[in-house]
Structure formats: structure tokens, C-alpha cells
Amino acid sequence: SGSSGARAMARAALARVRPPRMGSPPPYLALALLLPESRDDLYQMAKRIPNNYLALGLMAQTELMANVCLNPAARGKEAKSLSQGIAPAGRQRLDWAKQELRRLHANEDRRVAAGSGLVLGYIQLLDDGPGGAIETLRRVAALDPTQDWAWDLLDVALTAEKRDAEALAAAEERVRRCDGLEARLTLAGRYAGEEQYDRAVEQQRQ
Numbered sequence: 001s002g003s004s005g006a007r008a009m010a011r012a013a014l015a016r017v018r019p020p021r022m023g024s025p026p027p028y029l030a031l032a033l034l035l036p037e038s039r040d041d042l043y044q045m046a047k048r049i050p051n052n053y054l055a056l057g058l059m060a061q062t063e064l065m066a067n068v069c070l071n072p073a074a075r076g077k078e079a080k081s082l083s084q085g086i087a088p089a090g091r092q093r094l095d096w097a098k099q100e101l102r103r104l105h106a107n108e109d110r111r112v113a114a115g116s117g118l119v120l121g122y123i124q125l126l127d128d129g130p131g132g133a134i135e136t137l138r139r140v141a142a143l144d145p146t147q148d149w150a151w152d153l154l155d156v157a158l159t160a161e162k163r164d165a166e167a168l169a170a171a172e173e174r175v176r177r178c179d180g181l182e183a184r185l186t187l188a189g190r191y192a193g194e195e196q197y198d199r200a201v202e203q204q205r206q
Helices: 002-015 026-034 038-048 053-070 088-105 110-127 130-143 148-160 164-177 181-193 197-205
Strands: none
Touching: 038 053, 038 088, 053 088, 053 110, 088 110, 110 130, 110 148, 130 148, 130 164, 148 164, 148 181, 164 181
């Protein structure tokens, strides 16, 4: 049938992905919405590529985004995460991905630990809320201070939790450990938020 043919094509497309790319989920999201079973195909794909934190992140991200699109509970004002009201099968897949990412985050290879931790922190931010991602993102920034995305997500999480003093301290540490335009602009914004306008202007002049 046409439906089985579409499923076969979807599975063939997923099987050819090497490597999966985080930050580019629309094709996978479209498949997840049109063919709900493709979410399990992404799960199987992640299992077929051992220790690939990008595959794990792509699978988890698509699972969460599909839930938001399909589940009104995840879009309401009372929703605390993108996984609000997720089906048991989706919850099981998400938990497996996060468990695998935690295992990789403990890897002795700092590159692997930092990369998998960054993906884990991002998924935790979406799934567990800001408070659940903060410590992971702190560890990533410590492992690899050049990871701008880790610092940015840490700033987002601390801001959402109204931990402004910690956010300012993190912004200052970012400048000390990995100075650059984004780091200076983030710190300037933090100083401005504390009404330390002279220091904010000083950062913008650096």
C-alpha cells in the first residue's frame, strides 16, 4: 500500500544518515508528524550507531518537538517542559537517550565528555526545565571553555531560574576563560541588568 511504501522510504532515508546533525531537525520532525512510527525508527537508528551523541540528541530533540506539535498539554501556559503529557513510549525513548548521554558525559575523553554533555544539557533544558540542565552545562563549560553554546545555554538556564548573581559570575568566568565578542556582550548585558552601566559600556569597548 501507499502507507507501507511511505514507511519503507522513511526508514531507508533514516538508515542513510551518517552522521546525524543536531540543529537540523525539520525533515525528521516532518516524518515524526506524518509517520509516528518514524520516532521509533530514529530510536533504532541511535541504537545502531553506538556512542554517537549527535544521533542521541537528534532522536531526543525530534521526540520533544513532535510532542509539542501533537500534544496541546505541552503548548499550554501551565506546561513546564516540552515533554509535558508525552506518551509512555516517547518517555521511554527519551529516558534511554538521556541515560546514554550521561554515560558518554562521564567518558575519560574530554572531547567526548564535553560534546555529549552539551547535547545532554540541551535536552535536559527542554525536558527537565532550566534547573535540570544547569550542573551539566557548568561541567561542559569547565571541560571545554570554547563551547560558546554551553555558556549561552547556561546563561539562559540561570536567567530562567532567576539566579542572576550566578549568571553574572558565569559571564565573568566566561570572559576569563574564553574571551571573545559573544562573551563580552553577554557580560555587558549582565552588568546592565545589575545597573552597572559603566562596566557594561567598558565591556562593549573591549
